[in-house]
Amino acid sequence: MSARILDGRDIARDIRAETSLRVADLAASAGVVPHLVVILVGENPASRVYVENKARACAQVGIKSTLVRLDVGISAQELICEIERLNRSPDVHGILVQLPLPPHHDIQAVLRTISIHKDVDGFHLYNVGGLVVGKTIFSPCTPYGVMRMLDHAAIPVEGRNVTIVGASNIVGKPMALMMMAREATVSVCHAKTRDLAQYTILADILIVAAGVPKLIGAQMVRTGAAVIDVGINRDPQGKLQGDVDFDAVRTKASCITPVPGGVGPMTVTMLLVNTVSAAERIAANATMHSLRRSDLKADLSVQLG
Numbered sequence: 578m579s580a581r582i583l584d585g586r587d588i589a590r591d592i593r594a595e596t597s598l599r600v601a602d603l604a605a606s607a608g609v610v611p612h613l614v615v616i617l618v619g620e621n622p623a624s625r626v627y628v629e630n631k632a633r634a635c636a637q638v639g640i641k642s643t644l645v646r647l648d649v650g651i652s653a654q655e656l657i658c659e660i661e662r663l664n665r666s667p668d669v670h671g672i673l674v675q676l677p678l679p680p681h682h683d684i685q686a687v688l689r690t691i692s693i694h695k696d697v698d699g700f701h702l703y704n705v706g707g708l709v710v711g712k713t714i715f716s717p718c719t720p721y722g723v724m725r726m727l728d729h730a731a732i733p734v735e736g737r738n739v740t741i742v743g744a745s746n747i748v749g750k751p752m753a754l755m756m757m758a759r760e761a762t763v764s765v766c767h768a769k770t771r772d773l774a775q776y777t778i779l780a781d782i783l784i785v786a787a788g789v790p791k792l793i794g795a796q797m798v799r800t801g802a803a804v805i806d807v808g809i810n811r812d813p814q815g816k817l818q819g820d821v822d823f824d825a826v827r828t829k830a831s832c833i834t835p836v837p838g839g840v841g842p843m844t845v846t847m848l849l850v851n852t853v854s855a856a857e858r859i860a861a862n863a864t865m866h867s868l869r870r871s872d873l874k875a876d877l878s879v880q881l882g
């Protein structure tokens with residue numbers, strides 16, 4: 578068997594086309610242009626590249642984006658003030674603090690400062706906790722992108738065995754909760770799980786986000802499984818590589834995502850989707866408030882004769 582390649586760039590293109598239409602509708606109905614602000618602290622070269630990719634993707638669908646570059650030495654208090662300013666700004670709909678942050682910052686404290694209505698990364702404690710009870714406003718982009726890829730490929734989730742390797746806050750843990758919400762049977766493992774293959778071999782859907790090149794070989798994969806590679810590893814030549822031994826596993830899986838060109842483009846696309854949703858929600862809220870105000874004025878003028 579040779580697996581079907583799930584092309585993240587193709588799926589992302591379809592979703593971005595839909596997203597552009599939503600942007601146009603919002604301009605027509607409310608005169609609003611979605612606006613994402615990305616905060617980059619310091620000079621991490623990988624972060625620079627990611628941030629540039631995000632800006633380019635925004636421009637493609639008509640989202641306005643602003644990069645706020647802050648000095649590596651900025652204090653926690655100054656960073657928090659900057660976020661609070663953006664929270665209050667009615668013309669900003671999404672706020673993203675590029676991770677990692679320099680070590681003197683408490684990442685959780687910073688993320689908790691972002692308004693939950695503008696938390697398009699889905700990293701605020703409210704949105705993270707919301708995944709447990711189904712009350713999240715924004716889902717984190719990478720697991721959301723994986724979900725959309727599976728749905729796009731008509732790969733069923735309900736009642737399936739899903740094994741997740743890697744339990745990070747931004748991928749593995751939220752992925753597990755989203756899969757549980759869809760009634761999958763979920764196992765969460767780590768790169769160091771004893772006899773990892775015992776778990777991976779059970780998976781109808783295997784999702785790998787462990788950050789270990791070639792962690793998953795063909796013998797660890799169930800025949801016909803869908804294999805989703807979230808790994809991003811750069812070899813010394815700068816070539817990007819996932820966590821799955823692609824050439825070996827593709828002979829055994831029924832579907833597989835490549836790296837690059839798999840989950841990565843979906844992550845950026847879900848950021849666009851979340852930003853447009855944020856703008857739609859904020860615009861709808863503003864309309865509701867102005868309606869209420871005009872109702873109130875009408876009531877008053879009736880009462881006052």
Ligand SMILES: Nc1nc(=O)c2c([nH]1)NC[C@@H]1CN(c3ccc(C(=O)N[C@@H](CCC(=O)O)C(=O)O)cc3)C=[N+]21
Binds near residue numbers: 630673698838842
């Ligand atoms: N607050 C925050 N939110 C994030 O979403 C976030 C972050 N911080 N810090 C870093 C990670 C990493 N991440 C990626 C997004 C897209 C690709 C992507 O598009 N990859 C392309 C290749 C890009 C290349 O060649 O380097 C692909 O897989 O085809 C990769 C990685 C988002 N992150």
